[in-house]
Amino acid sequence: MVSFLAWKNLRRSASRTVLLIAGVSIAGALLFNMSMLAEGLETSFEAVLGRLGYEVRVVLRGTLPFEAEALMPAAAQTAVSIAAHPSVAWAAPVLATNIYVLTPHDRATAFALGLKPELAGVVSITHGIPGRGLIINPELAHALQIGPGDVVRLATSVNPQIGTAERTSVATVDALGEYVFDLRSQRTLALPFEELAALLELRQGQASFIVVKLKDGAGPDAVVQWIETTFPALDAFSIPDLVSRVRGQLTYFNHFAAILSAVSVLVAVLLIGAVLTLAVGERLGEAAALRALGLRRRRLVLLVFLEGAVVAVVSAPLALLLGAALSQPLDAILRSSPGLPQDLHFFVLTPQAAIRTVILLLLTATIGGLYPAWVAGRLNIATTLHQEIQ
Amino acid sequence: MILMNEPIVQITEATRTYHLDGTAISALRGVTMEVRQEEFISIAGPSGSGKSTLLHLMGGVDLPTTGEVRLFGNVTHRLTDRTLSNLRLLRVGFIFQRFFLLPMLTVEENVLLPMLEAGLQAQRRGERLEDLLSYVGLAHRRRHLPGQLSGGEMQRAAIARALANRPHLLLADEPTGEVDQQTGQQIGRLLQRINGEGVAIVLVTHNPELAALASTRLTMRDGLLS
Amino acid sequence: MQVPRPRLILLAVLVLSLVPTATAGRSPDQPLFEIGLSRRTAERLGLSVGDVIEVSADPSMAQSRRARVTMVWSPPEHPADVARGDLVIRFHLPDLQSLLQQPDTVDRIVVRLLDPTRASWLRDDLNALGRGYDAYTAADLARITSRTFRVITQFHRAIALITLLASGIFLITIMALKFTEMRKEIGALRIVGIAKETIAFTVLGIAAGAAIAGTAVGLALGAVLAWGINAYYQPLFHTHLRFAVITPQALWIVAALAVLLGLAAGAAVSVRLLRQHPLEQVGR
Numbered sequence: 089m090v091s092f093l094a095w096k097n098l099r100r101s102a103s104r105t106v107l108l109i110a111g112v113s114i115a116g117a118l119l120f121n122m123s124m125l126a127e128g129l130e131t132s133f134e135a136v137l138g139r140l141g142y143e144v145r146v147v148l149r150g151t152l153p154f155e156a157e158a159l160m161p162a163a164a165q166t167a168v169s170i171a172a173h174p175s176v177a178w179a180a181p182v183l184a185t186n187i188y189v190l191t192p193h194d195r196a197t198a199f200a201l202g203l204k205p206e207l208a209g210v211v212s213i214t215h216g217i218p219g220r221g222l223i224i225n226p227e228l229a230h231a232l233q234i235g236p237g238d239v240v241r242l243a244t245s246v247n248p249q250i251g252t253a254e255r256t257s258v259a260t261v262d263a264l265g266e267y268v269f270d271l272r273s274q275r276t277l278a279l280p281f282e283e284l285a286a287l288l289e290l291r292q293g294q295a296s297f298i299v300v301k302l303k304d305g306a307g308p309d310a311v312v313q314w315i316e317t318t319f320p321a322l323d324a325f326s327i328p329d330l331v332s333r334v335r336g337q338l339t340y341f342n343h344f345a346a347i348l349s350a351v352s353v354l355v356a357v358l359l360i361g362a363v364l365t366l367a368v369g370e371r372l373g374e375a376a377a378l379r380a381l382g383l384r385r386r387r388l389v390l391l392v393f394l395e396g397a398v399v400a401v402v403s404a405p406l407a408l409l410l411g412a413a414l415s416q417p418l419d420a421i422l423r424s425s426p427g428l429p430q431d432l433h434f435f436v437l438t439p440q441a442a443i444r445t446v447i448l449l450l451l452t453a454t455i456g457g458l459y460p461a462w463v464a465g466r467l468n469i470a471t472t473l474h475q476e477i478q
Numbered sequence: 479m480i481l482m483n484e485p486i487v488q489i490t491e492a493t494r495t496y497h498l499d500g501t502a503i504s505a506l507r508g509v510t511m512e513v514r515q516e517e518f519i520s521i522a523g524p525s526g527s528g529k530s531t532l533l534h535l536m537g538g539v540d541l542p543t544t545g546e547v548r549l550f551g552n553v554t555h556r557l558t559d560r561t562l563s564n565l566r567l568l569r570v571g572f573i574f575q576r577f578f579l580l581p582m583l584t585v586e587e588n589v590l591l592p593m594l595e596a597g598l599q600a601q602r603r604g605e606r607l608e609d610l611l612s613y614v615g616l617a618h619r620r621r622h623l624p625g626q627l628s629g630g631e632m633q634r635a636a637i638a639r640a641l642a643n644r645p646h647l648l649l650a651d652e653p654t655g656e657v658d659q660q661t662g663q664q665i666g667r668l669l670q671r672i673n674g675e676g677v678a679i680v681l682v683t684h685n686p687e688l689a690a691l692a693s694t695r696l697t698m699r700d701g702l703l704s
Numbered sequence: 705m706q707v708p709r710p711r712l713i714l715l716a717v718l719v720l721s722l723v724p725t726a727t728a729g730r731s732p733d734q735p736l737f738e739i740g741l742s743r744r745t746a747e748r749l750g751l752s753v754g755d756v757i758e759v760s761a762d763p764s765m766a767q768s769r770r771a772r773v774t775m776v777w778s779p780p781e782h783p784a785d786v787a788r789g790d791l792v793i794r795f796h797l798p799d800l801q802s803l804l805q806q807p808d809t810v811d812r813i814v815v816r817l818l819d820p821t822r823a824s825w826l827r828d829d830l831n832a833l834g835r836g837y838d839a840y841t842a843a844d845l846a847r848i849t850s851r852t853f854r855v856i857t858q859f860h861r862a863i864a865l866i867t868l869l870a871s872g873i874f875l876i877t878i879m880a881l882k883f884t885e886m887r888k889e890i891g892a893l894r895i896v897g898i899a900k901e902t903i904a905f906t907v908l909g910i911a912a913g914a915a916i917a918g919t920a921v922g923l924a925l926g927a928v929l930a931w932g933i934n935a936y937y938q939p940l941f942h943t944h945l946r947f948a949v950i951t952p953q954a955l956w957i958v959a960a961l962a963v964l965l966g967l968a969a970g971a972a973v974s975v976r977l978l979r980q981h982p983l984e985q986v987g988r
């Protein structure tokens with residue numbers, strides 16, 4: 089009976105209920121968005137890192153994990169030593185540098201990766217067959233109008249006085265591929281590690297960093313520990329380490345999400361609270377009559393809470409739909425900022441985010457219902473009847 | 479169990495004092511009375527003499543400040559809200575001057591409400607609803623909202639609702655206060671009929687014609703019965 | 705010249721391999737470098753002016769040089785770097801080149817023009833030479849480095865829009881509720897014979913009053929929140945940059961919107977109220 093009454097009460101002031109549901113839905117949508125934002129970047133970052141195909145990244149001690157400016161001496165030998173660890177499947181040095189790519193008519197800079205065969209997984213080939221030549225990404229192909237089969241020259245520097253390339257070598261484009269961790273609009277190419285090392289005139293097995301693939305079932309922590317004690321000049325990061333490093337830089341988004349979540353919850357609580365309080369106030373006479381007819385105090389309180397809950401329950405799917413729809417343009421806005429990996433998303437729709445939103449909305453309705461429910465529960469039947477008849 | 483001839487309501491030395499901004503208002507100043515089964519009592523008296531207050535005590539809607547009210551053998555101020563509410567739901571029917579029908583519910587929904595709360599089976603609910611609506615002569619208006627009814631019709635709907643769970647006691651507080659004389663007479667006849675079927679009635683009214691229907695006629699003055 | 709790196713050279717390598725030294729010093733005969741530390745660097749490493757440390761481009765401290773801190777300064781902060789917390793050391797150019805063993809190598813060259821208005825002309829000329837470098841005017845650079853912030857601003861605008869929508873609905877609902885609460889009184893006023901216009905104006909007046917009062921409270925809350933945000937983030941990121949600023953523009957937008965919404969709600973409600981029959985309003 090109480091649910092029947094709650095439903096009827098909400099329908100009775102339809103325009104008010106519609107406004108209420110609209111308000112709570114929008115607040116809920118914002119809540120959902122913030123819930124997505126709070127973890128989205130981290131989740132997405134983790135997913136991107138997870139697709140790289142390795143678990144541990146080893147860099148020179150003191151350098152940041154994503155900025156390989158300094159070269160690691162004797163990285164090839166170090167990789168061999170690391171690969172000997174029983175938990176390690178393989179360890180491969182990687183060279184990463186900026187390079188010039190020259191065609192007879194044009195020139196562009198590109199981010200060059202020198203990869204060992206083990207790391208073939210970081211690029212997914214879309215055209216052509218990889219060999220000893222270059223695998224270029226679509227941005228680079230587009231910039232220079234080149235594709236598989238074309239021959240280009242690579243140079244590590246250009247003389248600023250006369251504008252000619254220095255230390256050049258000739259290379260063939262073998263294939264076109266997408267890089268897992270490409271920055272948006274970044275031009276990238278990969279070539280065999282040894283080729284890039286030769287071009288850079290590195291003869292002592294230097295590398296920018298080493299990546300380590302673990303055997304199935306092996307945990308990264310022990311290996312990370314072992315690498316850091318065995319090679320004091322090196323830092324090792326597991327994927328979770330990397331994520332937690334990035335987390336520090338994401339505090340802004342987390343706090344932003346927390347503040348806006350709090351604001352949306354507050355708005356929803358106030359909205360539900362105000363509407364229910366006024367609704368209860370308007371209906372005190374009816375409430376007293378219902379009590380006189382035999383409705384228990386608890387049931388009357390339940391009725392008030394139920395009205396809030398119905399609003400939350402009706403608003404929840406709307407909030408989720410609206411939130412999911414809104415997250416797309418919001419994500420697009422943030423993703424347009426420069427220097428971000430292509431596959432990185434700020435808003436990630438996870439079931440947890442949805443569940444959290446629904447729970448928070450129900451909680452909101454309950455908190456919003458507290459005061460009006462207290463008013464209804466405290467209602468003195470005789471006094472109210474007396475006042476209402478005046 | 480109610481034994482034959484045992485009073486339904488027994489009020490002993492009941493007082494009721496309201497405190498308003500520091501001043502005490504004695505609405506009832508020691509009332510002792512009984513309501514027996516099938517009895518029809520009318521209470522008259524000037525405004526503010528405590529009639530409504532007395533009715534509220536009888537219905538377990540309010541509690542005495544001192545003294546005691548026994549409702550179907552139970553001392554009201556010793557009951558939990560649950561038991562007291564149940565007594566009201568199942569044994570007592572209330573009719574108010576202002577009807578207090580729920581405006582968003584149709585006539586039949588209003589009448590069904592106490593049966594739903596009492597958990598009556600759907601079939602018995604349906605049967606009883608039919609009986610009640612034709613009893614008060616509102617079968618043709620069942621789907622209408624209270625706002626669409628006349629005062630007399632609203633009052634009859636309220637009576638049907640008060641009878642929904644077959645109470646033993648019907649409490650009516652100026653049920654004809656807001657209707658014209660002719661409609662008032664109609665309602666009086668209806669109450670008489672209800673009483674004839676064994677329901678005890680306490681009727682607060684200023685209307686001497688209506689009061690004349692009662693078997694016992696009481697008058698209140700200054701919080702005391704005379 | 706080296707290939708331009710996507711970022712300015714970061715001296716993180718150097719900084720983290722700094723070793724405060726008193727006893728060490730591989731080449732005591734070489735003159736001391738003079739270096740400047742950013743305030744954050746000095747705080748992080750516990751150094752102050754006069755301290756002598758050892759610096760090297762190599763984590764193993766090979767080819768290290770001794771350097772004296774001659775200055776601790778606060779570099780102008782760019783919002784983009786705030787969260788990164790980079791440590792910065794300033795060298796004399798030849799010192800750094802010799803430390804890196806890259807003589808006559810720089811990351812960029814800055815050019816001061818006699819006639820600053822010709823900057824873009826010079827940029828185009830330099831780029832046309834195609835010498836393997838890119839030239840930018842200061843305005844270009846400002847635009848490029850602020851791109852992230854334009855994105856964030858856009859994002860904030862979008863969120864603000866949603867928040868405004870939610871709070872607009874909130875405002876209208878509250879206003880509508882407030883006035884439906886007054887329905888009986890208004891009905892009574894009309895029965896007494898007060899003109900519709902008078903009532904409509906009264907309703908609008910009350911709505912505007914409530915909206916203005918609410919806006920004032922809201923702005924005060926906003927100011928407190930902004931203050932709290934700055935008080936929290938400035939020490940967190942060791943910066944004097946302000947994270948939340950109440951601009952006059954924001955102030956006006958908020959105030960105007962709140963008052964307009966309040967008035968709109970008042971208008972909507974008074975239309976509804978005046979359409980109803982007064983007898984219905986007082987209830988029979």
Ligand SMILES: Nc1ncnc2c1ncn2[C@@H]1O[C@H](COP(=O)(O)OP(=O)(O)OP(=O)(O)O)[C@@H](O)[C@H]1O
Pocket residue numbers: 470471472474475496497498503504505523524525526527528529530531532
């Ligand atoms: N809840 C209350 N709070 C304060 N005073 C009350 C309350 N209920 C009743 N009273 C006061 O108690 C006295 C008796 O009130 P009551 O309503 O019982 O009178 P009544 O006989 O029913 O009057 P009427 O004929 O006008 O309905 C009055 O003075 C009234 O103002």
Ligand SMILES: [Mg+2]
Pocket residue numbers: 529530531651
């Ligand atoms: Mg009375």
